[in-house]
Amino acid sequence: MSEQLHKTALYEIHVAAGAKMVPFAGYEMPVQYPLGVKKEHLHTRNAAGLFDVSHMGQLRLKGKNAAAALEALVPxxxxxxxxxxxxYAFFTNDNGGIMDDLMVANFGDHLFVVVNAACKEQDIAHLVANLPSDVEIEVIEDRALLALQGPQAADVLSRLQPSVSNMLFMDTAVVEISGIECYVSRSGYTGEDGYEISVPNDKAAELAETLTSFEEVEWIGLGARDSLRLECGLCLYGHDLDTTTTPVEASLLWAISKNRRADGERVAGFPGADVILKQIETKDVNRKRVGLVGQTKAPVREGCKLYDADDNEIGIVTSGTAGPTAGKPVSMAYVRTDLASLGTEVFADVRGKKLPMTVEKMPFVPQRYYRG
Structure with missing residues (x-):
């Protein structure tokens, strides 16, 4: 299998660090290191974790109409x-379903777009098919992507490049880090303060080794990345979001810009606008994404069916973890809309046992983005 999988520029470093490598979105990726998933999770919450996310798709959109062309595909x-x-943005289809979620940065002379690894080829094809001829799409193949996350991330990175300490959440910059030109955003997928760093492939190992030389920094694998994002209420595409789920069902109204749902010509300018805007207006959806907290110590994982007190099936869990920082099992799920209110008790079928869970507000652990 390994011969059929792609490898990131940091593959050899992961192996040398004792990582357990697994297939993920067409790549051989580190799921955990000798520290173990739980300790990696807690280390990121307490200090700083370094993640290889080079499997994600990195794209440039160029041309004076690039912003308008991309806006026509997202709400x-x-x-x-x-x-x-x-x-943060997402592609929608004609039925209002979410095709992928993505990050879009404005670097002045171009838009820098990061898409999910599993949707990369589909997203590129979608853009190629829908962008006008005066907008150029460049698939970036020669850069790796690192994420430095945690309360000590800013202190570590600012020792190598002091200017990054002045960045706020969702700021981006082109800066030199240890003499290497990097595209940096103050963002991430853990709910913690931190940075995502696009670095040339031939310099990725050098930068990674520099960062992990700091005692605050440990390599972190996909296992802890998943539990960290879930505790902080962040969706995983293909699990909590998919093409059959609208942003309204997914409780992502905050991500739809206000001027894309008010009166005006820009409102209807994205696929599925009629469906999504009607759902916003009428609040008429059959299911909603909610957070669930277990009343027992047993984790409730993806795929567990949910029931009401009368044993009627009312939904399904899409993500679940033991909640290392929350100190209790936490899950994301879709439930019938009338049972989506905070405090509602539902029951998860875990190996034939109905375990009680309560609908609670997300994030389960406070997000700590740096906003100044």
Missing amino acids: VDIIDLPSQKQR
Whole structure:
């Protein structure tokens, strides 16, 4: 199998660090290191963790109409995205379903877009098919992507490049780190303060070794990345989001820019706008994404069916973890809309046992993004 999988520029470093490598989105990726998933999770919450996320797709969109062209594919304001700022977005289909979620940064002369690894080829094809001829799409193949996350991330990175300490959440910059030109955003997928760093492939190992030489920094694998993002209420595409799920069902109204759902010509300018805007107006959806906290110590994982007190099936768990920082089992799920209110008790079928869970507000652990 390994011969059929791609390897990131940091593959050899992961192996040397004792990583357990697994297939993920067409790549051989580190799921954990000798520290173990739980300790990696807690280390990221307490200090700083380094993640290889080079399997993600990195793209450049160029041309004076690039922002307007991309905005026509997402229910998010791209035209007015300030220079050196980044925004969360998602592609929608004609039924209002989510095709992928992504990050868009405005670097002034181009848009820098990061898409999910599993959707990379589909997203590129979607863009190629829908962007006008005066917008150029460049698939970046020669850069790796690192994420430095945790409360000590800013202190560590600012020792190598002091200017990054002045960045706020969702700021972006092109800076030199240890003499290497990097595209940096102050963002991440853990709920912690931190940075994502696009670095040339031939310099990725050098930068990674520099970062992990700091005692605050440990390598962190996909296992802890998943539990960290879930505790902080962040969706995973293909699990908590998919093409049959609208942003309204997914409780992602906050991510739809206000000027894309108010009166005006830009409102209907994205696929599925009629479906999504009607759902926003009427609040008429059959299911909603919610957070669930277990009343027992047993983790409730993806795929567990959910029931009401009368044993009627009312939903399904899409992500679940033991909650190392939360100190209790936490899950994301879709439940019938009338049972989505905070405090509602539902029951998860775990190996034939109905375990009680309570609908609670997400994030389960406070997000600690640096906003100044």
